[in-house]
Amino acid sequence: MNTNGAAVSSRRETWKRVKRMKLLYALLLLPVVHLFLFSYVPMYGVLIAFQDFKPALGIGGSDWNRFEHFRTLFTDFVFLRALRNTLIISGLKLCFGFGAPIVFALLLNEIVHPRFKKWTQSISYLPHFMSWVIAASILVEIVSPQRGVVNYVVTLFGGEPIHFLASKTYFIPVMIASDIWKEVGWAAIIYIAAITAISPDLYEAANVDGASRLRKMIHITIPSIMPVIVVLFLLRLGHILEGGFDQILNLYNPLVYEVGDIIDTYVYRTGLAQFKLDYAAAVGLFKNVVGVVLLVSANLVVRKYSEHGVW
Structure with a gap:
């Protein structure tokens, strides 16, 4: 009886809290409905990855193909090339692009002049709000062999103009650099938010001990934001097979397909240009499954050796 009474009392308290915060739950309803309609309902369409899909027959009327598309994946040279390029580009972005914001935040935190700090922070945000259509147009002008400022500097020092976006050697470095610049x-x-949440008492104690600014950064700032770094790294790892569709699509061309064609652009060409919707769905499903497996595996490893993790 006591157990039942406690359960009833707990339910009553829960309903009281729900009624008290009903407006917050009402606000939560809209994003939940949006998530359900646009993220979970479309999962039904994944079935076409296992079919010889014919739009006239629909998902219910198309024949099952016994995983034929998935067998084709690993015999398709173009897909294997796109997979290799995706891993290379995403890996380089993870190595250089993931650490760049951390370094930038640490350096920004060391700026003493508040107005200069605010202007620096505001200017660094601006490229993010440009679409890759606009950013790519700016980048094309910057690296243009005829009128670009980069090639002007190259020729100024006696070099020959370089067509960066048509060169297999320079295309990937340009992608990495432009992605860092934009994001x-x-x-x-x-x-920066995590750094501002660090207790000032820690820095004051370090000042008393005579610690330099570098020592405070290494022994206070970085360890304090490490949980945030770990979580964001794990989330980023789950997107390892996303090389940056908008960026690549707006900047690549047939001359650099060998090094610049990634899974997303391959799916775009296969699914929309060639209208192989079922095969494109199989490629997309493969990419997402690999991302989930990597995220879960990395999280388990991190949770085993530390207290940080996504869940």
């Missing part, structure tokens, strides 16, 4: 300021926001 470093925005990605640093969460690290």
Whole structure:
């Protein structure tokens, strides 16, 4: 009886809290409905990855193909090339692009002059709000062999103009650099917020002990924001097979397909240009499954050796 009474009392308290915060739950309802309609309902369409899909027959009327598309994946040279390029580009972005916002946030935190700090932070955000259509147009002008400022500097020192976006050697470095330029300021926001949450008492104690600014950064700032770094790294790892569709689509061309074609652009060409919707769905499903497996595996490893993790 006591157990039942406690359960009833707990339910009553829960309903009281729900009634008290009903407006907050009402606000939560809209994003939940949006998530359900646009993220979960479309999962039904994944079935076409296992079919010889014919739009006239629909999902219910198309024949099952016994995983034929998935067998084709690993014999398709173009897909394997796109997979290799995706891993290379995403890996380089993870190595250089993930650490850049952390370094930027740490350096920004060391700026003493408040007005200069505010202007620096605001300017670093601006590229994020440009679409890759606009950013790509700016980048094309910057690296243009005829009128670009980069090639002007190259020729000024006696070199020959370089067509960066048509060169297999320079295309990937340009992608990495432009991605960092566009996203470093925005990605640093969460690290800056984490740094501002650090107790000032820690820095005051370090000042008393005579610690330099570098020592305080190494022994106070970085360890304090490490949980945030770990969580964001795990989330980023789950997107390892996303090389940056908008960026690549707006900047690549057939001359650099060998190094610049990634899974997303391959799916775009296969699904929309060639209208192989079922095969494109199989490629997309493969990419998402790999991302989930990587995220879960990495989280389990991190949770085993530390107290940090996504869940």
